[in-house]
Structure formats: C-alpha cells, structure tokens
Amino acid sequence: MYRLIPALALLSTQAVAQAPTVSGTDGQNVLGTVPCTALAGDPVGDCPAELRRKDDGSATLAVQLKTGEVRRIYFEGGEATSSSSTSKMTTETRGDMLIIFIDPGEVYEIPKAAVATQ
Structure with missing residues (x-):
C-alpha cells in the first residue's frame, strides 16, 4: 500500500496527522489531501481526504x-x-489531472493515477 502514496499525490498535512481519519471514513486506507473547494468563488485549497480501493477495482x-x-x-x-x-x-481531464465539478460550486482536482484501475 505504501507504493500507492506517491502515485496518489495525496500529501500528508499537519491537520491530517493530528486526526487519525477523515470524519465519516474508516481510517484504514490512504490519508492525505486533495485540492478542492466547496463554494463557488472560493479559492481551491487542500482538503483532508481518504482513498478507499475495493477488490473489484472501484x-x-x-x-x-x-x-x-x-x-x-x-x-x-x-x-x-x-x-x-x-x-x-x-468531469474534465487536464493533462494528468481529473477535475470533478459538482453543482453549484464544488471542485476537486484528482491525479488520474490515484484512481486508475490497478
């Protein structure tokens, strides 16, 4: 699992290090941050995140x-x-990034390698 961390581009932050898990998640998978914003017009910032993979590739x-x-x-x-x-x-692809838009103003920037089927 450690080899996935660089490919995920989920970066450790002090905030994530202080909390063992993102609220509402099980804490058993890769923790880090992803660039995101929740409100239209707000700047993109780092949001705590957890990536959970399943055996079926999802x-x-x-x-x-x-x-x-x-x-x-x-x-x-x-x-x-x-x-x-x-x-x-x-969704939109920009180079190696998958940009996800959820109306009215949520934006997430995810490295394609992080969610690629392995």
Missing part, C-alpha cells in the same frame, strides 16, 4: 470540505461515476 474518495461535510466520489475503471451529492456532477 474506489471511493472521501473528502472533508471546509463546510464540515464529507463528500464521497465514486470511481469505476479510473473514471468518476457518481458522488454522495444529489447535484449534477461533470
């Missing part, structure tokens, strides 16, 4: 927003398929 990324809410984004075959939000979700 993955769930749980991200704790600055609003206190935990957003879950579900991946299959390396692509974002849905989220825990009922709002519209769209």
Whole structure:
C-alpha cells in the first residue's frame, strides 16, 4: 500500500496527522489531501481526504470540505461515476489531472493515477 502514496499525490498535512481519519471514513486506507473547494468563488485549497480501493477495482474518495461535510466520489475503471451529492456532477481531464465539478460550486482536482484501475 505504501507504493500507492506517491502515485496518489495525496500529501500528508499537519491537520491530517493530528486526526487519525477523515470524519465519516474508516481510517484504514490512504490519508492525505486533495485540492478542492466547496463554494463557488472560493479559492481551491487542500482538503483532508481518504482513498478507499475495493477488490473489484472501484474506489471511493472521501473528502472533508471546509463546510464540515464529507463528500464521497465514486470511481469505476479510473473514471468518476457518481458522488454522495444529489447535484449534477461533470468531469474534465487536464493533462494528468481529473477535475470533478459538482453543482453549484464544488471542485476537486484528482491525479488520474490515484484512481486508475490497478
């Protein structure tokens, strides 16, 4: 599992080091941060995150927003398929990054290698 950390580009932060897990997650998987914003117009910042992989190749990324809410984004075959939000979700690829937009203003920047099927 340690070999996944560089590919995930999830970076350890002091905030994550102080808390053993992101609220609402099981704490048994890769912890770090991902660039995100929860509100339209807010700057992108680092949000605590946990990536959980399943044996079938799917993955769930749980991200704790600055609003206190935990957003879950579900991946299959390396692509974002849905989220825990009922709002519209769209994705865009920019180089090696997968940018996820959830209306009205959530944005997540995820390295494609982090969610690629292994």
